Amino acid sequence: MMGFGWFGWFGMLFMLVFWVLIIVGIVWLVKWLLNQGSKGSNVSTSKERALELLDEAYARGEIDDEEYERRKRKLLEE
Incomplete structure (x- = not known):
């Protein structure tokens, strides 16, 4: 029974590292793609939040009609 020898252990280690890198790459790609897809929805969400804050400032009387309409x-x- 000779076993794998040095090349066999190196080969097994190389394959393990190879598959770990492939899996990490796929996970990174999926996260990146999801982030790219959600950027468009973040813009509308931030606009909605900005409008809510503007409405609240107007309701509290912090800005007048003209300033409210301009903002x-x-x-x-945008």
Whole structure:
């Protein structure tokens, strides 16, 4: 019974590292793709949140009608 020898152990270690790198690469790619797809939805969510904050500032009387309309127009055109 001769076993694997040095090349056999090196080969097994190389294959293990190879498959770990393949799996890590796939996980990274999936995360990257999901992040790319969600960027568009983050923009609309941030706009909605900005409009909510603008509405709250207007309701508290911190800004007048003219300032409210100006900021709202600016937010909606972006």
